[in-house]
Amino acid sequence: MHYLCKNFQSMVYLTRIEHFNAAHKLYNEGWSREQNEAVFGKCANENWHGHNYELYVTIKGIPDSETGFLFDVKKLSGIINGSVIEKLDHKNLNLDVDFMKGKMCSTENLAIAIWGQLSASLPDGVQLHCIKLYETPRIYVEYFGGQ
């Protein structure tokens, strides 16, 4: 019984995976085309290119003693879709997304911006732990909130 109580007080991480398909380019408007191509290579294509992004949203906490849930994952999915996916999916990240205006559309900056969108939308008591964002199956970033 003591062993079960001890485990039940343990911090748990819960992750929900979503995805979005978007166009973007890496292009600093303050630089010449040559400098953009030298730094960003093919990613600077002014006509954009695209990715199937995979988004892992991890929250942390202690499971509720009555439900066994950290947080209802269907509600979490609804929040992620409403505050993030609907703004990004099948969009042009440089042109169509209000929270990316004025920012370079790198995966790093996108992860940070997604953290900002979610932390404003999650209820009190739900603690965001990590945003992991795959730009391709071989390239991903993780952001832990800048602590």
Next chain:
Amino acid sequence: MSRVAVFRREHFNAAHRLFNPAWDDKKNDAVFGKCNNPNYHGHNYELEIKVTGEPDPETGYVMDLKKLSDIITENVLEKFDHKNLNLDTTYFVNLNPTAENIAVVIYGILRNKIDSALDLKVRLYETGRNFVEYPVD
């Protein structure tokens, strides 16, 4: 001797838009939905090329997969990777860049670069859940 199929996987990351220029916005939205975004969206396309034939008795190869990779890279990836399929290629000026049409185009590009004695098939994943194959048996 037995026939064997060999496969090479490659990938390209591209922007595109699905629409029919002969239709109005309402019809394009109704048929293509979000895929009609005039500012484009994009995908990591995964490309699987299947070549079938009898292994050569001297090399044991149906086809040297390094050579197949080079052919795909030079003739497909360099035209499509990090590009906008609607704006940056000649193939989709009058052709909607659906996964179906992209697969047919890729087959057309590769067919005369690979020995005609070998069968060729293209499988193209637009996402992890949606993929197409051409030609069909």
